[in-house]
Amino acid sequence: MTDTPSEKSERRSLNFIHAFVEEDLREGKNEGRIHTRFPPEPNGYLHIGHAKAIHIDFGTAEKYGGMCNLRFDDTNPVKEEVEYIDSIREDIHWLGYDWEGREFYASDYFGKLYDFAVDLIKRGLAYVDDQPSEVIASQKGTTSVPGLESPFRNRTVDENLDLFQRMNKGEFAEGTRVLRAKIDMAAPNMHMRDPVIYRIINRPHHRTGTAWKVYPMYDFAHGQSDYFEGITHSLCTLEFEVHRPLYDWFIDKLMTDKYRPRQIEFNRLNLTYTVMSKRKLLQMVNDRVVNGWDDPRMPTLSGLRRRGYTPGSIKNFINSIGYTKVEALNDYSLLEFAVREDLNKTAPRVMAVLDPLKVIITNYPEGKTEELQTVNNPEDESMGSRTIPFSRELYIERSDFMEDPPKKFFRLGPDREVRLKSAYIIKCEDFEKDAEGNVTELHCTYDPETKSGGANAGRKVKGTLHWVSTEHAVEAEIRLYDRLFTDPEPDGHKEREFMEFINPDSLNVIRGFVEPGLTSAKTLDHFQFQRLGYFNLDPDSKPENLVFNRTVALRDTWSNK
RNA sequence: UGACCCGUGGUGUAAUUGGCAACACAUCUGAUUUUGGUUCAGAAGAGUCCAGGUUCGAGCCCUGGCGGGUCAACCA
Numbered sequence: 001m002t003d004t005p006s007e008k009s010e011r012r013s014l015n016f017i018h019a020f021v022e023e024d025l026r027e028g029k030n031e032g033r034i035h036t037r038f039p040p041e042p043n044g045y046l047h048i049g050h051a052k053a054i055h056i057d058f059g060t061a062e063k064y065g066g067m068c069n070l071r072f073d074d075t076n077p078v079k080e081e082v083e084y085i086d087s088i089r090e091d092i093h094w095l096g097y098d099w100e101g102r103e104f105y106a107s108d109y110f111g112k113l114y115d116f117a118v119d120l121i122k123r124g125l126a127y128v129d130d131q132p133s134e135v136i137a138s139q140k141g142t143t144s145v146p147g148l149e150s151p152f153r154n155r156t157v158d159e160n161l162d163l164f165q166r167m168n169k170g171e172f173a174e175g176t177r178v179l180r181a182k183i184d185m186a187a188p189n190m191h192m193r194d195p196v197i198y199r200i201i202n203r204p205h206h207r208t209g210t211a212w213k214v215y216p217m218y219d220f221a222h223g224q225s226d227y228f229e230g231i232t233h234s235l236c237t238l239e240f241e242v243h244r245p246l247y248d249w250f251i252d253k254l255m256t257d258k259y260r261p262r263q264i265e266f267n268r269l270n271l272t273y274t275v276m277s278k279r280k281l282l283q284m285v286n287d288r289v290v291n292g293w294d295d296p297r298m299p300t301l302s303g304l305r306r307r308g309y310t311p312g313s314i315k316n317f318i319n320s321i322g323y324t325k326v327e328a329l330n331d332y333s334l335l336e337f338a339v340r341e342d343l344n345k346t347a348p349r350v351m352a353v354l355d356p357l358k359v360i361i362t363n364y365p366e367g368k369t370e371e372l373q374t375v376n377n378p379e380d381e382s383m384g385s386r387t388i389p390f391s392r393e394l395y396i397e398r399s400d401f402m403e404d405p406p407k408k409f410f411r412l413g414p415d416r417e418v419r420l421k422s423a424y425i426i427k428c429e430d431f432e433k434d435a436e437g438n439v440t441e442l443h444c445t446y447d448p449e450t451k452s453g454g455a456n457a458g459r460k461v462k463g464t465l466h467w468v469s470t471e472h473a474v475e476a477e478i479r480l481y482d483r484l485f486t487d488p489e490p491d492g493h494k495e496r497e498f499m500e501f502i503n504p505d506s507l508n509v510i511r512g513f514v515e516p517g518l519t520s521a522k523t524l525d526h527f528q529f530q531r532l533g534y535f536n537l538d539p540d541s542k543p544e545n546l547v548f549n550r551t552v553a554l555r556d557t558w559s560n561k
Numbered sequence: 562u563g564a565c566c567c568g569u570g571g572u573g574u575a576a577u578u579g580g581c582a583a584c585a586c587a588u589c590u591g592a593u594u595u596u597g598g599u600u601c602a603g604a605a606g607a608g609u610c611c612a613g614g615u616u617c618g619a620g621c622c623c624u625g626g627c628g629g630g631u632c633a634a635c636c637a
Contacts, residue, residue, distance in 0.1 A: 015574095041637050076636065133635050140633050144563045147633085178635055188564040190633045199635035218637045242565055242632045265566085272572090278637095320585065322574050324567090327630055331572050334586050344599065379599065410597070419595055452595065464595050530596050558597050 015323040017056060017264055021064060021233060030232045030259050034066030037231050038092070038099075039106075039222070041073045042084040042206075044278035045293040045300040046091045048314065048335075049269040055318045056235050056266065058097040069229055070099035074107050075221045077205040087293070091301040095311050102229075106221045107207045109228055113216045114168070116224060116254060117179060117198060121160045125253065126197065127153055128163040129180050136178070139185075140193055146186035147193045153182065167200055170213045174200045179214070183249065191246045195219055223247040226261040227254055234261050237268040238325065266323040272332045272488040274299050275498050280491075289502060290484070296538075296549050297484045297506055307481060308526060308536035308551030313342035329489065339552045343526050343534045348376040348383060351421065351466045352529040352548075354478060354512040356395035358470065359442045361426065364392040369472070373453065374422035388515050389472040390423050395513055396467045397532075401442060403431070409558065410462035412442070418463040421530060425450040425461055466530035473513035476546035479538070480508040519543055531556065 014022070025032060038057040040046065046054075061068035070092065074080050092099070120126035129136060129152045141147035155163075167177055179198035187193055197220035204210050226234045234247075244263050251260055268276075275281065276299060284290050284298075293300050296307035304314065317338035321330050370390045376383040396412070405413035412418045417427045423446075430443040450459055483503055487493075490501035518527070518537075526536050533553035541547040 039637090043637080073637065079636070136635080137633075142563085142633060145633095146563095175635065190564080192564095193633080196635055201635085215635095217635075222637085238566075239631055240637090244565090267567095320573075324574075326567060326573090328573060331586065334573070337586060340598090349596075349598090374595095378594085378596085408597095421595060423595090425595095461595090463597080466596070528596085528598080531598060532596095533598095554596085554598055556597065 015266075016325070017233075017235060017266060017323055018060065018063065020262075020264055021060060024232070024262070025064070033230070033232055034061060034064040035069070035230055035232045036061050036066065036235060037069040037071050037226065037229065039071045039073045039225075039236075040088055041076075041079070042081065042088060043079045044084060044282055045087050045298075045302055047276055047278075047281065047298075047300045048271070048274075048304060049276045049299075050091075051095060051301060051314050052269045052318050052321075052323075053235070053237070054092060054095055054097060055315060056323060058092075060233065060235070066232075067102065068097070068099060069102040069104055069231070071104045071106065071225060071229070073218070073222065073225075074105050074205070074207065075216050075218060077201055077203045077215065080206060082206045087302060091305075094301065094305060095314065104225070104229060105207060106216075106225050107205060109221070109225050110208060110212055110216070112228060113221060113224060114212075114214075117164065117216075117220070118161065120181065120253065121164060121179075122157055123253075124157060124182065126160070126179055126181050127155050128160050128167070129153075129178050129196075130176065132175060133178075136196070140190065141185070143190065149185050150180070150194070153194070164198070164214075167198070168212065168214045170202070172200060174202055176200070181220075181249075183246075189242060189245055191219070191243055192249070195246060219243060219246050220250065223250050223261065223263070224254060227251060230259065231261045232259075234263045236263060236265055238265045238327070239268075241265045265325070267326055267328055269318075269321070270327070270329045271299065271335065272329060273483040273485045273490070274332065275485065275491050277491065280498060283499075287499075289499070296479070296481050306539060307549055308343075308534065309339055310342050310526075313339040316342065332483070336552050340534065340554070343528070343551065345380070347526040347528045347534055349378070349530055350376075350515055350518060350527045351388065351468050352476075352478075352512055352514040352527075352532060352535075353395040353397055353466065353468050353473070354480075354510060354529075354532060355398040356513055357398040357401055357439065357442065359394045359396050359426070359444055359467070361392050361394070361446045362429065362443050363445045366392055368392065369469075372422050372451075386517065388422065388517075389469045390420075391469045391471055393470040394420070394467045395470055395473065396420075396442075396465050398439075400463075400465050401428070401431075401439065403439060411465060412463070417461045418465055419450070419452075419461050420467050421464050422452045423467070424448070424452070425459060466532075468513045468515050470513075472516050474516050474519060474546065475511055476514045476518075476548055478510050478512040478535070478548045478550070480510065480550050482506050482508070514546070514548070519546060526551065528554075 036057045058068045129150050139148040178196045180194045181197050183192045185193050197217050198214045201215050247263050294302035294306050296303050317335045371387040372390050375385045400411045402413050412428050419425045426444040426446045428444050431439050432441040434440050484506045485501045486503045487501040490498040528534050534551040535548045538547040538549050
């Protein structure tokens with residue numbers, strides 16, 4: 001069989017997970033079925049790390065004509081809340097995936113799991129341990145010293161059965177008894193040293209209420225849930241690698257036919273300048289470091305969405321970093337590149353001034369307003385054009401003028417010429433300063449012959465500035481978001497708390513001026529404010545108080561050297 | 562000092578059966594441009610953790626080191 005070049009390059013780009021999947025397919029495993037699942041615990045909002053999992057879970061199913069379930073891993077009523085379930089559903093949909101009604105809960109299987117536990121007891125493979133957790137922990141041994149067997153390890157089947165049933169009836173207090181799998185206290189893998197599989201919890205569960213007093217542990221619930229749902233490939237992150245022997249052990253005891261799920265682990269997403277642990281994100285929400293899970297500085301999907309990141313850009317980013325078994329730290333600039341690349345094609349170019357400096361065109365008639373034509377996107381004619389008002393008084397960006405400009409500064413300075421985007425070439429004749437020496441006002445003249453698009457517009461000047469007409473511009477609140485953390489690895493310091501690395505300037509709220517017409521923009525529509533970056537209208541923005549969030553800044557490559 | 566996993570430019574990935582180490586980001590030039598954006602062209606940057614071995618040929622196979630990660634929750 002010969003491959004076409006495209007087939008070759010397709011196989012070339014296969015990640016190791018898909019290589020495993022194809023191998024299983026070739027070997028005819030599970031009758032050629034591909035079925036994955038995305039299994040979040042509903043104890044927080046989804047973040048960009050989950051996007052990596054979502055893309056491989058749903059993406060693999062999509063690629064091989066299989067299915068992907070959504071399964072809420074809700075085995076611990078102490079930590080989980082209904083509130084999170086809705087946000088998780090919404091975020092998956094936002095990324096462009098659908099579980100087609102196959103929404104399951106680990107708690108759906110509490111009955112089956114209980115029966116399986118009873119079965120293990122009957123087969124002499126599980127026992128009730130009456131010891132407190134500290135004693136069980138101390139008997140576990142260490143990574144280099146074998147563990148000790150519990151004195152309750154060899155109870156009779158009848159006694160175990162009786163005790164386990166009474167555990168579930170609420171006869172015993174939390175922490176007084178657990179059910180353990182009987183495997184091997186001397187196993188080199190700690191997870192095989194008689195792991196706890198059921199514990200008593202006296203708190204109502206968000207779905208099953210008070211029906212159960214005992215709840216299965218992750219290891220006892222996850223693989224079995226996979227099995228019950230017919231999952232063929234259970235994709236998870238690297239830290240579960242050492243759990244795999246236990247996963248397989250339970251499946252061995254449960255298997256009734258040839259079908260068997262397979263766990264494959266990949267590297268989790270780590271981003272520079274970003275904290276991804278749900279525990280820490282929750283702490284930032286609780287400590288009011290940020291204004292909630294969807295604060296635009298948060299790495300949550302809802303935060304990124306509000307900030308203006310598009311689903312497509314996140315998908316491209318995830319694809320570009322790939323899936324391997326190497327613990328990687330991905331550069332934040334790669335994400336920003338993906339956003340700019342995506343937005344560049346779709347975002348109309350509009351004018352805004354963030355830090356205004358007044359300019360008076362001295363030879364322009366007072367009271368006159370011109371409607372100038374400007375294209376929405378110079379690279380995409382189909383996006384059309386619009387008109388913007390020009391008048392005698394304008395704002396330009398304060399940083400676009402230098403009293404004493406260095407050699408390679410192409411913007412405005414005394415006696416310098418510059419083009420106003422879509423308008424005229426102007427020349428700075430004079431400027432005023434206040435008592436502190438700050439420049440307060442520029443007096444310029446314009447050259448009527450150089451009107452943009454006109455017959456004589458061809459004269460070249462080095463710089464082009466964005467501007468707005470003071471009379472027509474709309475004042476808006478503009479939120480400039482920067483990195484929340486100052487250190488590339490706020491999470492990676494053993495001695496120092498990640499909170500010590502919080503950037504006090506991560507949010508700057510300013511009043512700027514935008515060209516008229518943006519007030520009717522739809523929420524989340526993107527704009528490129530010339531040279532300032534990509535912005536979007538905040539979902540909470542009101543017509544009387546426009547709020548724009550900066551999605552990502554453009555790189556201003558001019559440096560004062 | 563146990564078990565398992567992993568070491569490829571600064572970062573992240575690729576390299577078919579063992580066959581010239583490739584791509585993207587980042588960095589630096591230059592060109593075009595009514596955005597110092599975009600686009601285009603180019604440069605620099607690793608000889609694949611180390612040492613042996615097998616082979617005509619090793620990033621890939623074997624052996625031994627070294628380095629990093631995960632695991633000893635009644636969390637997931």
